[in-house]
Structures are given as C-alpha cells and as structure tokens.
Amino acid sequence: MPFTMADMELLSAELPLEAADGKSLPEAIKDKYFNDEPLSGMILGQVNIISNMPVLKDSRSGAINLPPCLALNYCCIVGAGDQGEVEKMCKNVTELDLSENSLSKWQEVLSITGQIPQLCFLNLSSNPLSTAMPAHLAPVPLMAGITNLVLNNTKVPWSTVHVLLDGTPRLEQLHLSLNDYGAVHPADKSYPTVTLLQFNRNQITDWTDVTKLGQMFPNLECFFVSENDVRGLTESVGAHFPGLKSLCLSETGLASWEEIDALASFPALTEVRLKRVPLAEAYGEKERHQLMIARLTRRVTRLNGSRIGDTEREQAERAFIRHYMNREDKPKRYHELIETYGNLNPLANVDLRPKTHVKCLVRFEDTSQEVNISVKQTVGQFKQTLQDFVGLPPSQFRLWYCDQEMMRGCGATLLRYPGKLLYSLRIQDGDEFVIDRK
Structure with missing residues (x-):
C-alpha cells in the first residue's frame, strides 16, 4: 500500500531529526538504497515496514x-x-x-x-x-x-x-x-x-x-x-x-x-x-x-x-x-x-421490459397442449408442474426444449440440469417442449 502524505509526516517525526532535514541527491540515494540501517522492520504508527529493496552494490568491486x-x-x-x-x-x-x-x-x-x-x-x-x-x-x-x-x-x-x-x-x-x-x-x-x-x-x-x-x-x-x-x-x-x-x-x-x-x-x-x-x-x-x-x-x-x-x-x-x-x-x-438517412419516422412506443411469461406448446407422445410458462422458474420446478399432464413423476421423464430458430440446424436441447433457470434459455412465444419416458 503506498504511503500517504500523513504517513510521510509521521515518518519524518519518528526518524532521527537529521533524516528530516534537506539533503543532496547522493545522500537521498544512499539513504534509500545503501543505508546500513534500512527502514525495514521499523514501526511507522501501527504499520510494520517491510522492505524488499534489491542489493544494488557489488560487494566485491564496490561499484554502484x-x-x-x-x-x-x-x-x-x-x-x-x-x-x-x-x-x-x-x-x-x-x-x-x-x-x-x-x-x-x-x-x-x-x-x-x-x-x-x-x-x-x-x-x-x-x-x-x-x-x-x-x-x-x-x-x-x-x-x-x-x-x-x-x-x-x-x-x-x-x-x-x-x-x-x-x-x-x-x-x-x-x-x-x-x-x-x-x-x-x-x-x-x-x-x-x-x-x-x-x-x-x-x-x-x-x-x-x-x-x-x-x-x-x-x-x-x-x-x-x-x-x-x-x-x-x-x-x-x-x-x-x-x-x-x-x-x-x-x-x-x-x-x-x-x-x-x-x-x-x-x-x-x-x-x-x-x-x-x-x-x-x-x-x-x-x-x-x-x-x-x-x-x-x-x-x-x-x-x-x-x-x-x-x-x-x-x-x-x-x-x-x-x-x-x-x-x-x-x-x-x-x-x-x-x-445520409433521409427523413425518419418517429419510433414506436415499444415496451422493452423482458417478458416474464411465454406461451409454448408441450408435447408428450400423442398429446399436446399450450402452456403459459413463467421463465423465472427452474427446469426442476417446471417439470413438477408437468407431472399431472404426463402422468409420471419428474424422475421418470426427460424434457427437451425446441427453439424455433435453432431446430433446423441443431435439433432439440435436453434439459439435464434441474437448477437451470428457464429465462437463460431465452424462450420465445411459439417455442416447444417435448417430453419422453426414461
């Protein structure tokens, strides 16, 4: 954490008096890089200063x-x-x-x-x-x-x-x-x-x-x-x-x-x-x-x-x-x-709030029905609401999601995870769900 001005003033107060006096550039360099008694280990207020300053002096030649x-x-x-x-x-x-x-x-x-x-x-x-x-x-x-x-x-x-x-x-x-x-x-x-x-x-x-x-x-x-x-x-x-x-x-x-x-x-x-x-x-x-x-x-x-x-x-x-x-x-x-654009028509007043319910078709074997689905529920919760229609507990059937746009290229998506929220699927009106027995 960098020192603040208050830290610097406190440091000057806790160091010996001569350390707070004006000094030359070489003296400042020696104090910072070559002082035999570095700041590391001293207490500044409630902070213990630890220095990882690298050794900058060749001990054999004395070169800086x-x-x-x-x-x-x-x-x-x-x-x-x-x-x-x-x-x-x-x-x-x-x-x-x-x-x-x-x-x-x-x-x-x-x-x-x-x-x-x-x-x-x-x-x-x-x-x-x-x-x-x-x-x-x-x-x-x-x-x-x-x-x-x-x-x-x-x-x-x-x-x-x-x-x-x-x-x-x-x-x-x-x-x-x-x-x-x-x-x-x-x-x-x-x-x-x-x-x-x-x-x-x-x-x-x-x-x-x-x-x-x-x-x-x-x-x-x-x-x-x-x-x-x-x-x-x-x-x-x-x-x-x-x-x-x-x-x-x-x-x-x-x-x-x-x-x-x-x-x-x-x-x-x-x-x-x-x-x-x-x-x-x-x-x-x-x-x-x-x-x-x-x-x-x-x-x-x-x-x-x-x-x-x-x-x-x-x-x-x-x-x-x-x-x-x-x-x-x-x-x-x-x-x-x-x-560039010509005369434009005013924008229509469109409600852009995300939908909370969508109308989808649910199919099971030879039976189908249109259902108004809340997209705020999870896959597991949705399967619970379908057990009366299917006549089976959720553990005995699988649920597939059929996106109208994706069906041509990718086919249906098996909903494996009961905790997945339906809104993450970006379900639209007219999409379908298909149920089959396990």
Whole structure:
C-alpha cells in the first residue's frame, strides 16, 4: 500500500531529526538504497515496514548499480551535492523522478541533469521552482537529451519554460499542469519536436491563449487542457492544431453544442474527451453520449476513451435526427444527417421490459397442449408442474426444449440440469417442449 502524505509526516517525526532535514541527491540515494540501517522492520504508527529493496552494490568491486528508472520523490532533496558524485552514482540512469522534493534553485537542477548523460525523462513536479532561471544559466545544454519533462505544480514562470525548451531540442512530451497560468506567454519561436502537452488545471479562460500553445507546438498530436474554464470555441481554432489527433476537454467551460461542432475544424482529430462539461448537464447519460457522437465528425473514432463502432454511430445519428425532427432550432448537423438517412419516422412506443411469461406448446407422445410458462422458474420446478399432464413423476421423464430458430440446424436441447433457470434459455412465444419416458 503506498504511503500517504500523513504517513510521510509521521515518518519524518519518528526518524532521527537529521533524516528530516534537506539533503543532496547522493545522500537521498544512499539513504534509500545503501543505508546500513534500512527502514525495514521499523514501526511507522501501527504499520510494520517491510522492505524488499534489491542489493544494488557489488560487494566485491564496490561499484554502484542503480536501476535505470530512479524514483526519489518525498526525499527532502534540495541540491546536487558535491560535483561528480551524482555522475558516479547515476551514469546509467535514464529516468529520474524527483517530484515532491525541495529543489528551489535551477542551478542545482542543472547540476544534477548535467551529470546524468543518458537522462531522457525528468519529473520535477511539486518542487518550488517559481523563481525565474538566472540569465547566466541560459542556455541549458545540460538537458539536451531529455525527451519527457514534467513540471507540474512547480509554478515555473514562462520565461524559464522558454529557456528550458531551447535547451531540450529532443523534447517530445511536456507537462505544465497545475501551474496557475492565467495566460500563455508565447516564445518568439516554435518547438516542432513536442507532440504531447499536458496543460490541465491552469486558469486559462480564453481560446486565444490556447491557440498560442498551438503556435508554439505546431506538431502536437496529443493535448490535455482539462479543468481550464475555456469558453467560446470557434471554427478558427482548429487551424492552429494541424496534426492534433487526441484532445481532452473534460471539465472545461464548453457550454454550447456549436462548440462541439467547431471540433470539426481540427483536421486530424480522431479522439476527444468531453466528460463533465456544462452543455451536457441537462441530459441523461445515454442521450448525452448519443448527441455527442452525432455532433462529432465521423473522423472522430474515440469518445471519452471508448471506440465508436459503426453500429453505435448509426444509432446515435438516427437518434439525433429524431431528437430534432419536431423542433424549430434544427442545427446544421441535422440537415447533413438527413442527406445520409433521409427523413425518419418517429419510433414506436415499444415496451422493452423482458417478458416474464411465454406461451409454448408441450408435447408428450400423442398429446399436446399450450402452456403459459413463467421463465423465472427452474427446469426442476417446471417439470413438477408437468407431472399431472404426463402422468409420471419428474424422475421418470426427460424434457427437451425446441427453439424455433435453432431446430433446423441443431435439433432439440435436453434439459439435464434441474437448477437451470428457464429465462437463460431465452424462450420465445411459439417455442416447444417435448417430453419422453426414461
């Protein structure tokens, strides 16, 4: 079970005082992987901590063999430590998670990354890095190999973001969520290598700011902008995202169906997430889902994580036509779908509740009779009701079920199990049961 924040605070309180102080990255590595007195066996509150940490040090050579993916979150890290020590320990590390630490100086971050030549993934989430990077540190060639950079909840200023982008020419994925950005400050250049941008839970309200992100990252394929109160999406936005395939707009301010129509302006869009948006609040789950499918262009094949099948799409589009057929405010999409399906008749009011009784013919030798059968009973109970008709106890006769549709190819089915419920046979009116002696 993973530690909670309360667990971490309790752990700091029960460890010696110096263990809760800020430490360097090498000290954190030693504490986690090479401490002669590991946490295993100590009591944390009412929990006995058991560690199965593998041995990472060669006892013969003394060489350090850290895993390529290094997770050092919640370790109170404040800096890089002595020059060269990180390089000695982390020369084979490719992924480094330093989230939830106390790094506040960019020179310490760059000192760490400059000593890990193979680093391609760096997570700095929830470190207090809101101070702009000093001018003398730019550019930052010490991060040139990074392809995935996570800066969530760091409050990193836009000026520093631009410096970091200039120093990461291979960057493919950028995470800038929870940074309280109320506006986007674009750079004077674009960054074509970035294909994924996480921009959730900021404070953007204007789609003009969103288009600035499209200009900065012209080759975006996946864009998350959920939990921003952006409103007023228009058809002019899509042109700024020519290669975008996946767009998450959940919990945004989309309040009109015309904004959903505007998604057709994104030329490559195939997947959309639209959960918990204001325009859908007035509809039930099924109706909301069908209306969204019908509004979206057929190029979109996934909605809210699920694939839209051909049958599901046709049903949604037909339901959309019937939803608007008697209304004056018919949208443009309605007329487009009429060209595909023509004018439809209203659906008949059909009771779709499952039947509890069916009328079937029961045959025994030369005798037959029509019986009204409850499908909620078991085979054994049904045989009990037939013993007067047969003149034999249930133990002395067998019961066969004859499905009208299946009889041509498969023949009758012997009902062997007295506990089987009749409704599981999907019995229809007009089916037959045949009885023979054992």
